[in-house]
Amino acid sequence: MTENKYFDVIIIGGSYAGLSAAMTLGRSTRKVLVIDSGLPCNRQTPHSHNFITQDGKKPKEIAVVAKQQVEKYDTVEFCEDVAIKGQKNGNLFEISTLSGKTFTAKKLVFATGIKDIIPAIKGFEACWGISVIHCPYCHGYEFRQQKTAIMANGAKAAHYVSLIYNLSANLTLLTSGKADFTEEQVEKIKAHQIEIIEKEVQEIVHQNGKVQEVVFKDNSAIKFDAIYAAVPFIQHSDIPETLGCELTEQGFIKVDTFQQTNTKGVYACGDNSSPMRSVANAVASGNFTGAAINKALSDELFW
Template sequence: MINSNNFEVVIVGGSYAGLSAAMSLGRSLRNVLIIDSGLPCNRQTPHSHNFITQDGAKPSKISSEARSQVLKYETIQFLKDAVIKGQKMDESFLILTKSGKEYTAKKIIFATGIKDIMPEIRGFSDCWGISVVHCPYCHGYEIRKKKTGIIANGEKAFHLASLINNLTDNLTILTSGEADFTEEQISKLKKHNIKVIEKEISEIEHVNGNIENIVFKDNSRENYDAAYAALTFEQNSEIPQLLGCALTEHGYIQTDMTYKTTVNGVYACGDNCSRMRSVANAVASGNMVGATINMELTNENF
C-alpha cells in the first residue's frame, strides 16, 4: 500500500540501477517511490558474472536481495506497476501508471533499460542469455575454450572477435549474408585463424536454450557450443523522449557525467544510457545518480 501520492523522487524501473539509486537516496532520508513492471531484460539468464561479491549468482537472487535491503529504509516505497505517461508540471512531474494511479515527483529517474530486437532466426530467443550471449566480460570466461560463433557482421563482429580471440582458439564469424570487412580486418581475422561463414542462418537447434547446432538456409548445419550476437535495440520506455530527453547517435538516453538528461529534473541510469551493459555498471550508475539528486534537492532546499 503506497501511503502518499507525492514524492521527492520517482524511480521508473526497479532492477539493479533503480534499486541502487533508491538505496543512495534512502540513506539520505529522501522520499522515494520505485515503480517496476517486474520484467528485467536478463530474466532468462541463469547466472550473473563480473560483479564482485555476486559472481555466479542468479540475477533474480541479486535483485531480490537488493530489493529487500532497499525497502528497509523507511522513506522508500515500491510499487509493481508500469508507468505509461510522464508529464512536466510547473515545479514537478506527474506520473501515470497502467493501473490508473497518479503520482507527482520533483525528480524522475529512468532506470528502464533497453529492449533487444531479436533476429528472425528460429530458436534464437530461446537461447538468448543462456548460450547466445552479448558480452565477453559478462559470460566469456564460462564459455572459454569452447567452439564459439559470432552472429554479427562488419565492425561489430570484428570488435567482438578481437575480444573473444583471447578466450578461445575455435572461433567463427557467422555473418548471415555477405561479409562486410575491410581488407585490413580480413587480414587480421586470417592471422588469428578466425573463420568467416557468409551463409544465412535459419535456425538454432538447442536443448533448453543450450546450443547444439546452427542451421543455415541451405539446410547445412554446424555444431557450436556457444555464440555471441550483436543485436540492435530500442529504448524500453518512450516516456523519456516524450518528455524531451535527447538520445545519442547510438540510441541511448543522453546524459552528462552525473546522469542528468537534457531535461531539467530528469535523470537516467543503467543500460538505457550506457554501452557498458552489466550489473556492476548499472549499480554504479544508480549510486551516482542517487547522490546527484540528493545534492540537487539539498541545494534547492538548504
C-alpha cells in the same frame, strides 16, 4: 501499494540500477517511489558474473536481496505497475501508470533498461542469455576455449572478434549476408584462422537453451558451444523522449557526468544510458545517480 501521491524522486525501473539509486536516496531521507513491473530483461540468464561479492549468483537472487535491503528504509515505497506517461507541470513531474495511478515528484530517474530486438531465427530467443550471449565480460569465462560463433557484421563484429579471440581461438564469424569489413580487417581475421561464413542462419538447435548447432538456410549445419550475438535494441520506455530527453547515435539516453539528461530534473542510469551492460555497472551508475540527485535537492533547498 503506496497511497502517497507526492515524492521527492520517482524511479521508473526497480532492477539493479533503480534499486541502487533508491537505496542511496532513501538513506539520504528522500521520499522515493520505485515503479516497476517485475520483469527484468535478464530474467532468463542463469547466472550473473563479473560482479565482486556476487559472482555466480542468479540474477533474481541478487535482485530479491537488493529489494529486501531497500525495503528496510521507510523513506522508499514501491508500486508494482507500468509507467506509461510522463509530463512536466511547472517544476514538478507527473507520472501515470497502466492501472490508472498518478504520482508527482521533483525529480525523475529512468532505470528502465533496453529492449532487445530478437531476430526471427528459430531457437534464438530460447538461448538468449544462456548460450547465445552478448557480453564477454559477463559470460566469456564460462565459454572459454569452446567452439564459438560470433553472429555479427561490420563494426560490431570487428569489436567482438579480438575480445572473444582472447577467450577462445576456435572462432567463426557468421555475418548472415555479405561480409562488411575493410580489406585490412579481413586480412587480420583470416590471419587468426577465423572463418567468415556469409550464409544466412535459419535455426539454432539447442537443448534447454544450450546451443548444439547452427543450421543455415541451405540446410548445412555447424556445431557450436556458444554464440555471441549483436542484436539491435530500443529503449524500454518512450517516456524520456516525450519529456524531451535526447538519445545518442547508438540509441542510449544521453546523460552528462552527473547522469542527468538534457531535460533538467530527469536522470537516467543503467543499461538505458550506457553500452557497458552489466549488473555491476548498473549498480554503480544507480548509486552515483542517487548521490547526484540528493546533491541537487540539497542545493535547491539550502542555497
